Amino acid sequence: MQQLPLHSSSEVMDRILVVDDTPTNIKVLAGALVSRYQVQVATSGKAALKILSQEQKPHLVLLDIMMPEMDGYEVCKRMKSDSATRDIPVIFVSAKTQVSDQQYGFDLGAVDYITKPFEIPLVLARINVHLRLKHKSDQLEKLALVDALTDIPNRRALDDCLDREIRRSVRNESPMSILMLDIDHFKNYNDHYGHGAGDVCLRSVAKSIENCLRRPGDLVGRYGGEEFVVILPDCDETCAAAVAEKIRDHISRLNIAHAKSLVSDHITVSVGIKTTFCQSQNSCDQVLNQVDNALYNAKKSGRNCVMAAT
Numbered sequence: 001m002q003q004l005p006l007h008s009s010s011e012v013m014d015r016i017l018v019v020d021d022t023p024t025n026i027k028v029l030a031g032a033l034v035s036r037y038q039v040q041v042a043t044s045g046k047a048a049l050k051i052l053s054q055e056q057k058p059h060l061v062l063l064d065i066m067m068p069e070m071d072g073y074e075v076c077k078r079m080k081s082d083s084a085t086r087d088i089p090v091i092f093v094s095a096k097t098q099v100s101d102q103q104y105g106f107d108l109g110a111v112d113y114i115t116k117p118f119e120i121p122l123v124l125a126r127i128n129v130h131l132r133l134k135h136k137s138d139q140l141e142k143l144a145l146v147d148a149l150t151d152i153p154n155r156r157a158l159d160d161c162l163d164r165e166i167r168r169s170v171r172n173e174s175p176m177s178i179l180m181l182d183i184d185h186f187k188n189y190n191d192h193y194g195h196g197a198g199d200v201c202l203r204s205v206a207k208s209i210e211n212c213l214r215r216p217g218d219l220v221g222r223y224g225g226e227e228f229v230v231i232l233p234d235c236d237e238t239c240a241a242a243v244a245e246k247i248r249d250h251i252s253r254l255n256i257a258h259a260k261s262l263v264s265d266h267i268t269v270s271v272g273i274k275t276t277f278c279q280s281q282n283s284c285d286q287v288l289n290q291v292d293n294a295l296y297n298a299k300k301s302g303r304n305c306v307m308a309a310t
C-alpha cells in the first residue's frame with residue numbers, strides 16, 4: 001500500500017484505488033491515471049479493504065480478480081455488504097474473459113468489467129463515465145435530504161439523524177437533547193405580509209438557528225411549516241436550556257417586524273426541550289412526542305419562551 005505522488009490540486013481530484021497483485025499492471029494503470037486523479041494502490045485484497053476502511057474513501061475502485069489469498073470477487077462482495085463502501089463504483093479489470101466470469105462480476109455489484117489486455121484510452125473513458133454517474137447520484141442523494149426553501153436538512157434527514165443519535169446515545173451512555181421550535185403566530189404573519197415575506201422570514205430564522213449551533217454534531221432541520229427541530233448529541237438539560245435560550249434570543253434580536261403577533265411587535269419563537277438518557281430505549285416517535293408536548297406547554301404559557309419536558 002503506498003500513495004503515489006499527488007497533483008497540486010489533489011483536494012478537488014477524484015480518488016481512484018487500483019488493486020492488482022502484479023506490480024507491472026499497477027504501474028501501467030496508475031501511470032495512466034496519476035495526471036488526472038489521486039491514485040491509491042493496493043497489491044492484495046486485504047490491503048484494499050484496509051484503504052477502504054479509512055475515513056477518506058476512494059470515489060472508484062479498479063479491481064483485479066485473480067489475486068492470492070483474497071480474490072477481487074471477495075473484495076467486491078465485502079464492499080457491497082458494508083454500507084460505508086456499498087456506493088463506491090467497482091470496475092473489474094481482469095484477464096478472465098469468459099462471459100460467465102464477467103456476468104458474475106456484475107452480479108456482485110460491479111458497474112463495469114474491463115478485460116486484459118486493456119486499451120488505456122478506453123479505461124479512462126469508462127472511468128470518466130462512472131465517476132460522472134457517481135457524482136450525479138451523490139448530488140441527488142444530498143438534494144433528497146435538504147429543504148428546498150431554507151437550505152437546511154429536511155424532515156427525512158432529521159429522522160435519519162435522530163435515529164442515529166438515539167442509538168449513539170444509548171451506546172455511549174451519554175445524554176442527548178432535542179429542541180422543537182415554532183414561530184409564534186406565523187399564520188397571522190403570512191396572512192398580513194404575504195407568503196413571499198413568510199418564506200424570507202423562514203429562511204432568516206433557519207439561518208439564525210444554524211448560527212447558534214457551534215458543535216460539529218449539532219443539527220437543525222425544518223420539521224414542517226414553521227417548525228424546526230434541533231438535535232444536540234452529548235448535551236444534557238442544562239446545555240440544552242442554554243442553547244434553546246440562545247436561539248430564542250437570537251431570533252428575537254433579528255427584529256423582524258410582526259404587526260399581527262399577539263406576544264410581541266416582532267418575530268419570536270416558542271421552544272420545547274426534551275433530554276433523553278442512555279438508559280431510555282426511546283424511539284424517535286416517543287422522543288418527538290415528548291418534545292412536542294413541551295413545545296405545546298411553552299405556547300400555553302404565553303409563547304416566546306423555552307419549556308423543558310417533565
Ligand SMILES: [Mg+2]
Nearest residue numbers: 021064066067
Ligand atoms: Mg492478478
